[in-house]
Amino acid sequence: MTLDSTGTLALAAAILLAGRFLNAGIAPLARYNIPQPISGGLAFALLAAAAHAWSGLVVETSATLRPPLLLAFFATVGLSADLGRLRKGGPKLALFLGCVVPFLMLQNAVGTGLAILLDQHPLIGLIGGSVTLVGGHGTGAAYARIFEDTHSLAGVMGLAMASATIGLVLGGVVGGPVAQYLLRGQMPLVERASGTTEVKSDAATTEGVIVTTCLVLFCLLLGGRLATLTQGLPVALPDFLWCLFVGVVVRNLVAPALRLPMSDVSIDLVGSTALALFLALTMATIRLWELAALAGPLMAIVAAQAAFAVLFATLVVYRVMGRDYEAAVATAGFVGFSMGATATAIANMQAVANRYGPAPVAFLVVPLTGAFFIDLANALVLTGAITLPVFGE
Incomplete structure (x- = not known):
């Protein structure tokens, strides 16, 4: 059965409604902040x-x-970045990046070691490592083609897609419980802060949503155009990062100059809707029977990687980021993109923020890291890893 765009959107809406009813009816889903x-x-x-x-x-x-839904979400991330309030996030970004590079190296070491123990080619460990878990489906497809050509690994493309899909699901499932565990000793303080925030926040209005939607569409058009114009440069930024940067410029320069009303609640509403629909559409493409046929030892590798990501996030990332509420939200995001994608990371953080209150620094640091810096760091780490003798023919 093939669905057109309208049918696909209706299916996404049904998935979101099902998730709402499930989270309301099954207490652990809501308690552990499952998106x-x-x-x-x-x-x-x-x-x-x-x-x-x-x-x-x-x-x-x-x-x-x-x-376009994913681009719209990143545009709202930029539109919500009031640099006057978020300037203090600079040091946190440096600390967060300081956690990322060693994690990438360790993630590939874990995958390679397990692949060897399971009598698989060591490159399967990279497939079950940062190639797909941090890199996602796109990076997985690119490296799968390379491994097929240079090492004659049959079926590696299917393995890469399976690993990326399983990682995305696991990243969305475990990120919320990790944040809940880290917040267990801070609940009174967090709940009081959340209550204070709710009193001060404005309400979403039709005008605010319309203005936000117009600005988001402008970010998509200009961001896409800039991505096209800069494709030939030595370092070409992806279109979603251009949309984010355009959003930052609009929020901090264009909107004040034109006296446009900027409503954080409306921006959050539009962005949350776009992200929820994107994730629902992504989940609608999962075919469990194909994953079961392809996974094999890869399932064990990815499951072990999920456990390692949780340990690293709780023992390293949370402590480095300050061991407070913002750190817990950022840690949930770290689990999301270390196993799946930046969209999964933001969904994890939103599930926590919707319950306990906003975390503006985390919502700036994690998207920037997951959208751009992580891909650059991952490319450098993988380039060095592939040259090691263990990955030879």
């Missing part, structure tokens, strides 16, 4: 797998809506 698109998406994946086993039915969704 609604993840819980609803897993429920749909199970139903789709059952339908496929029973009748061979496969639901094909349209991929048209996912890119």
Whole structure:
């Protein structure tokens, strides 16, 4: 069954509603801050797998809506970045980046070691490492082609897609519980701060949503154009990062000059909606029967990587970032993009922030790291790793 754009959007809405009902009816899902698109998406994946086993039915969704929804979300990240309030986030960004590079090296060491123990080619360890878990589907596909050509590894493309998909799901499932565990001793303080924030926050209005939507569309158009114009440069930024940067410029220069009303609540509403729909559409593409057929030893590697990411996040990232509420939210984000994608990281953080209150520094540091710096660091780490003798023919 093939769905057009309208049908695909309706399916995403159904997944979000299912996630809402599941989180409301199953207490642990809400208690441990599981994002609604993840819980609803897993429920749909199970139903789709059952339908496929029973009748061979496969639901094909349209991929048209996912890119603009993700770009819209990153535009709202930029629009919410009031540099006057967030200037103090600079040192935190440096600290966060200081955690990322050693983690990438250790993640690949863990994957390679497990691959050797499981009698797999060491490169499978990189596939079950930062190639797909930090790099996602795009980086996984790129390196899979390289490994197929240079090492004649059959089926590595399927393994890469399976690893990226499993990692995305695990990153969304474990990030919330990690934050909840870290906040267990801070609950009275966090809840008081949350209550104070709610009293001071403004309400979303039709005008605020319309203005925000217009600005988001402007960021998408200009960001996409800048990405196209800079494609030939030695360092080409991805389109979503251009949209984020345009949003920062609009918020801090254009909007004050034109006296445009900027509502943080409206920006959060538009951004949260775009992200939720993007994640729901992504979860709608998961085919559990294909993952089960492809995973094999890779499942054990990725599961071990999830455990390692949780340990590193709680023992290193949380402490380096200050051991406070902002640090707990940033740690949930770290788990998200260390296993899945920046979108998963933000969903983890939003699930915590929606319950306990905003974390502006974390919401600046994590997207910037996950959107740009992590990819650059990952490319450098992988370039060096592949030259090691253990990965030879």
